[in-house]
Amino acid sequence: MTEPLWIWGLTILVIIGLLAFDFFFHVRKAHEPTIREAAIWSGIYVALALVFGLTVLLFGGPQMGSEYFAGYITEKALSVDNLFVFLVIMGSFAVPRIDQQKVLLFGIVFALIARTAFIFAGKALIENFSFMFYLFGLILLLTAGKLLAPEKEGDDEANNFIIRLAKKYLRTTDHYDGDKLFTYENGRRVLTPMLLVMVAIGGTDVLFALDSIPAIYGLTTDVYIVFTATAFSLMGLRQLYFLIEGLLDRLIYLKYGLALVLAFIGVKLILEALHKNELPFINGGENVDVFTFTAATSLPVIIGLLVITVLISLYSKRGRVTSVVGSLDRLAHAYLHTEYKRDAAERDEQWAKIQAGEQRLSGFDHDLIKRVLSDTGADWALERAHKLHDESKNA
Structure with a gap:
């Protein structure tokens, strides 16, 4: 690490301070953020990340600055993709909207901790094993292929292995008690669904870290840049969730853009590994004279791929239909999880939202609706x- 310890210490203090500020001034008192509040604070966190990047550019030079911005943009895009899964998890658990901020902040903190551990583990592996760039490149290429694979119908992210174990061996309740993690039921202390949601979010964060860390190490091996780009990409993710929640489902081609970005970085890593080859069974352990991408080249490629896929998504008719279908899918899954509904009035409200969504959907082309419902698996949940x-009406 070339950066002095005092810079590391100051950076970590700033990040902890931002997280503490977020908790005490926004999350501690449960409330549903307005669009205006989410927009202002999303802008503030993006501005902080840009100011930090310009500082890196000024004091670290063009190479370091390009690496930071390429890493930040890539990690931010991957973080937005993570929000899709957070939407599904919170929809499956029917998390009250005013309590979703606490779940998201926990997800951000856990993601930062998990990614920090992987960052330093990745650095140690890179420095001690010359073949790691080959492995990281292969991981990214496989991840890119996984992003393009069709989703399984009826897949419920909340019912994962950890949750099933928790429900089987721990004392749990199916009822929320505000945003409390523990409550008392029949005189016994039990876990609330809020804690189970956080366990599900934390489990997915670990899986996301396995993809994101090889991606950013494909852009820079400076551990300070890797850490700060990752940290700033996670800052403001909570506010961004509430700001673009309605748009998330419209970004139907974002996964293709991310797949191309990850594939590009994977190829970049393998080319760099060949350029610095030390493996005896490849070219006799000698370097291979191949073209390699610089940080200045990588940055416009990443930005271009993401901008193109986002714009195509927003202007696509299928994107508009998918937005409504995605919302309906989550509402249907939440309705099916009867254990998390306290009373009949809450279930009636949920059903009214499903009916309103279906009414909005009726204004689109019937064949397109049918294809999107089938492709997303939402027809299964709605049925x-x-x-x-x-059945409940006839009971």
């Missing part, structure tokens, strides 16, 4: 929700 509603 089950309608069946459950009919």
